Amino acid sequence: MAVEFDHFFKAIGHQGAGRINLETDTFKAVLTNSAPNLATNEFLADIAQIANGNGYTTGGVTLTSVVWSDPAGDGKWRFTSAEFKWTASSGAIGPFRYIPIYSDTSAGDKLVGRFDFGSAIIIPDGSVFGITPGTDGIFRTGKGTLA
Template identity: 30%
Template sequence: MASFNKFNSFVEALAEKVHNLGADQLKVALCAAANAPVATNTQLSNLTEISYTNLSSRNITTSSSAQSSGTYKLVLTDLVLSASGGSVAAFRYVVIYNDTATNDELIGWYDYGSDLTLANGESLTIDFDGTNGVLQLA
């Protein structure tokens, strides 16, 4: 899987209590190659998302949100996106954002390198790192 890229504003948003990563509902947004996220984006409205017609739920489940020996780790359950009733628009970027936060603040994104398309009945598993977590803070 592609590397995790954090949005610059995520660091400040953590310090200013915008995110409660252990309790807030995190979600993915999908963007096409022509609408790439950039590190200076701050909230979901800064992005141009694809149409989610025919796509399954984009809600992410948090497996654990804890620290050990002064290092915090956020572990997310792998997310399976499935197309049903037709194909899903092409996308390249998978963006994680906080759906609970007032402005749907952005956390980070993955670049798959080229557009992906899900035809009716196909699925994609977003494999979040279960060992190292999506992110660590030390």
């Protein structure tokens, strides 16, 4: 299933102005079942995260092995990371439909973009839900997909 990544409108401006640094910032992913507003949401505090517990920690998981590069040298820059995941324990996690990504380094924890899975997901107790970026990474000069 391909899942698209959409930028929050203000994120591109923050990246251009250096308030979000795709090469050096620490990025995190959170879970929400409330539709983030791409046009108006700007900070993590604008997102209603799911409840803390059962393997979900408020503030989300840290993306590792983050890379901002032009791997083919063709001007198609890619933002990617290693797989990131949540493991449900002592109960289910969710429901959630959206996975916003934000810069934990930026002032106010600025939002970058979000994945929309189209319907609510529940991670059953003892199960793992992971995101593995596809060949386009999390996004590629604007929009990417999950493989």
